[in-house]
Each structure stands twice: as structure tokens, then as C-alpha cells.
Amino acid sequence: xxxxxxxxxxxxxxxxxxxxxxxxxxxxxxxxxxxxxxxxxxxxxxxxxxxxxxxxxxxxxxxxxxxxxxxxxxxxxxxxxxxxxxxxxxxxxxxxxxxxxxxxxxxxxxxxxxx
Amino acid sequence: xxxxxxxxxxxxxxxxxxxxxxxxxxxxxxxxxxxxxxxxxxxxxxxxxxxxxxxxxxxxxxxxxxxxxxxxxxxxxxxxxxxxxxxxxxxxxxxxxxxxxxxxxxxxx
Numbered sequence: 001x002x003x004x005x006x007x008x009x010x011x012x013x014x015x016x017x018x019x020x021x022x023x024x025x026x027x028x029x030x031x032x033x034x035x036x037x038x039x040x041x042x043x044x045x046x047x048x049x050x051x052x053x054x055x056x057x058x059x060x061x062x063x064x065x066x067x068x069x070x071x072x073x074x075x076x077x078x079x080x081x082x083x084x085x086x087x088x089x090x091x092x093x094x095x096x097x098x099x100x101x102x103x104x105x106x107x108x109x110x111x112x113x114x115x
Numbered sequence: 116x117x118x119x120x121x122x123x124x125x126x127x128x129x130x131x132x133x134x135x136x137x138x139x140x141x142x143x144x145x146x147x148x149x150x151x152x153x154x155x156x157x158x159x160x161x162x163x164x165x166x167x168x169x170x171x172x173x174x175x176x177x178x179x180x181x182x183x184x185x186x187x188x189x190x191x192x193x194x195x196x197x198x199x200x201x202x203x204x205x206x207x208x209x210x211x212x213x214x215x216x217x218x219x220x221x222x223x224x
Binding site (some may be wrong): 033035041042043044045048055056058059089091093103104105106108109111 | 148150156157158159160163201203209210211212213214215216217
């Protein structure tokens with residue numbers, strides 16, 4: 001049973017470009033969480049999704065950021081018109097049920113660098 | 116003030132020492148997680164606790180709900196235990212984790 005997969009592992013973008021980060025949860029997991037870790041800072045919750053539904057996006061910046069988890073395929077975190085302050089490690093985690101009931105399994109992260 | 120505070124922020128010890136990392140929180144929680152982040156950046160979930168104590172190998176995690184405090188202990192520490200240890204709480208009524216700043220542990224041979 002493969003773990004949580006994230007790709008790409010490293011992503012370099014120039015200011016103003018778009019960044020697309022992908023997360024494939026563990027097999028059988030229908031809950032996905034995205035977290036951001038800014039340089040020298042702790043992890044911060046961004047968004048919680050179930051298949052085709054956004055459950056909690058209270059940690060998402062109001063502009064330029066969006067997330068989806070379609071019925072088929074990976075979850076996508078999309079950052080439009082990236083700025084240098086978006087440079088961070090973005091982690092995805094999944095669980096079979098909601099976080100109240102289960103541990104979360106983390107992916108290896110995508111390290112985004114904005115030039 | 117952060118909702119989740121860890122201490123110490125940095126800890127250096129010699130191989131074989133008994134290690135304790137503390138986590139205090141100021142909100143009502145449903146569960147508490149201990150995570151390990153390796154130098155390469157990957158994150159591993161060590162424990163999820165809502166009461167009492169759990170043990171896995173040389174790792175022990177305890178939680179005191181009344182005192183809003185949890186500890187992570189490592190017995191017979193080894194250089195491969197060197198990592199950042201992160202405490203995270205699930206706030207009651209919410210569906211998201213709130214993280215501490217992490218404790219950077221270095222075990223010297």
C-alpha cells in the first residue's frame with residue numbers, strides 16, 4: 001500500500017506564474033489536508049477536503065490560492081500569480097475518516113521556490 | 116500567545132540519554148498528535164492521544180487533559196532520533212490541526 005504521494009517534490013516558479021501541487025492520498029483514504037510550512041516557521045493548516053467537497057478552507061489565503069479534490073484523480077493545490085512569499089514546503093496528509101477519528105498520514109511535501 | 120507551546124525549542128543530548136519534550140495547549144481539544152520531521156523534511160505521525168499514555172518501542176507519549184499538557188519521552192536515545200518533534204492538537208468542534216513550533220532534537224554519538 002503506497003503512502004501519500006506528492007508531486008512534484010521540488011517546484012521552481014518565477015513571480016507571476018502559476019504553481020500546481022498534486023497530492024494522491026493513500027488507497028482507501030477519502031480525506032485530504034493541505035498544510036504550509038514557511039521557512040523557519042511551524043506547520044499551518046490550509047484546507048481540508050473530501051471527495052468533491054471543501055470542508056474547511058479557513059487557513060487558505062483569500063486570494064490566488066485554491067484547492068480541489070475531484071471524484072477521480074489527485075487533490076490539487078493551485079497558486080496563481082505566485083509571489084516570493086509563497087516559497088514554502090507544502091505538505092498533504094490523508095486519513096480514511098475525518099481527523100477526529102484517525103491519524104493523518106503525511107506525504108513527502110512539495111518545496112516551492114519562487115524566484 | 117500561540118495556542119500550542121512546546122519546550123524546549125532546541126535540545127542537544129548524548130546518545131543513551133532519556134529525553135523529554137513538553138507540549139502545553141490553551142484550548143479544549145479532541146486529540147493530540149506527536150509528529151516527527153526528519154532533516155530531509157518528511158513528516159511521520161508518531162502518536163495520536165486523547166487520554167492516558169501510549170508506547171511504541173523507545174517512544175512514550177502521555178497526556179494530562181486537566182492540565183492541558185503532553186509529554187513525549189525517548190528512552191535510550193540514539194543519533195537517528197535526531198529530528199524535529201512537533202506537537203499538534205485537534206481543537207474541539209473543529210476539523211483541523213493546530214501545530215506547535217517544534218522541538219529540534221540533536222543526539223550526539
